[in-house]
Amino acid sequence: MNYQPIMQGIFEEMQKEAPLGTVATYIPELADINPDQFGIALLDVDGTHYAMGDSEKRFSAQSVAKVFALSLALRHAPDEVWKRVGVEPSGDPFNSLGLLEVEAGRPRNPLVNAGAIVVSDILLSVCDNPLDELLAFVRAMAGAQDIAIDEAVAASELQTAHRNRAHAHFMRSFGNIHNDVEEVIGVYVRICAIAMSCSELARAFAFLANQGRSLPPSFRLDARAIRRINALMLTCGFYDEAGEFAFSVGLPGKSGVGGGIAAVCPDRYSVATWSPRLTKGGNSYLGTRALARLTTLSDSSIF
């Protein structure tokens, strides 16, 4: 399928949308961004790449990067992940502490903050250098050796990460964090602070659309792990708007408070959008609109 006319049409439509939603400000460094940017990139499983708008500008991946952390943890220690983290949607905001009390420190899923903090703890235990390994994985998949952690964003979030520290201490009190809390939060925050463009994210998510064929030889994942990551993205990838995203877009994906969304249509394409204005639920407003148009115009909802 030639996606070019569809991409062009979506780009033009998005220029006409009202500027709804606001930029995330609780990480001070993210508040300074120009909110009126929009990029989209799509990689067909046959390798054809399409891109429009601010598709090559790097932005803070934030929770989109939780998918990379989970993938790496599943490569090293799948049993440990499923023992310590659940697979149910939370129906709660990404940083909610409430359920952890009821569920004795076992996070609902690996894509909410608590779950990604446990995944970071597992990576600290099983990798010699989790951040180097994660960056090597992401760089190889995205085909860009200069992808890096934005240390200014990480430092900014570390100053305000009281809630994430509270999560980690709380889970540690139940025995579900094994390493030093400050070290775990340092890894978690730096994973979120990886800066990537839409084109790089579309390439890096391709393995979830092509049954793992694009994974570098040293990072192979089995088909079951890939199916499970996609299932979790569909049910848990959009905070407490996962139902809305499945309803209006119909693709597994993951959003981040930096305004990015990466999604896959298995056996067809991987796609990424970026626009910093967020809905109340924390998902990119224009990104969600654009992906809803994409699945409508290309008849590619998975349902």
Ligand code: GLU
């Ligand atoms: N680093 C952010 C936090 O923990 C990630 C939030 C997000 O993108 O959902 O608050």
